[in-house]
Amino acid sequence: MSRFSTNSRSGFDPRRPQAVADVLDRTDAFRALRAGVEQVAALQRDLSSLLPDYLASNVEPGFIKDGVLALFAAHNALAARLRHIEPRLLADLQQRGWAVNALKIRVRPQPMKESAPPKQARMSAAGASALHDLAESLEPSPLQEALARMAARHQARGQKK
Missing domain, CATH: 3.30.300 (GMP Synthetase; Chain A, domain 3)
Structure with a gap:
């Protein structure tokens, strides 16, 4: 039972x-x-x-x-x-x-909402290479500098892995 x-x-x-x-x-x-x-x-x-x-x-x-x-x-x-x-x-x-x-x-305070996680964008090696080529083809300018920095950052990440 x-x-x-x-x-x-x-x-x-x-x-x-x-x-x-x-x-x-x-x-x-x-x-x-x-x-x-x-x-x-x-x-x-x-x-x-x-x-x-x-x-x-x-x-x-x-x-x-x-x-x-x-x-x-x-x-x-x-x-x-x-x-x-x-x-x-x-x-x-x-x-x-x-x-x-x-x-x-x-x-009555509400519990804090979780902040959005930081972006984890990844760029392929081909994309980083294309970005680097584009940066080198442009005249010196703030845009050209920003693209060069972005390409270098993503190329460095690709080499670490």
Whole structure:
């Protein structure tokens, strides 16, 4: 007999993948959590439609507690902009049926995005040779100097390998 007994009444089998919504509906504690998650998701949708794109993508809603909605901005400049439009945003949220009397705007810095990796361009030996020939055929100029440096750099890389 398996240590996981299947409950034939609910169709629950711990060995099979399950939808998160089904798991959250199983107990009263999880139902409350699901309601909170759905509320934040609905708030996010409404904020996305009410705010300009640059704000909507950098503002996250918190929970509503005692009629106060916490909004988390990615940085101080966005928080300042939210404070400027706070009265209109509050009125729009109330018009959409949210039981909100005030907004509390906080800054919650976003994790830094990884910088783009440095370019790793490679030039074939034939390409470097052609670039060198082109540089030698030109009159002395800044372009000719730049092409000569580029050809020398790529010829040196080709010789190292």
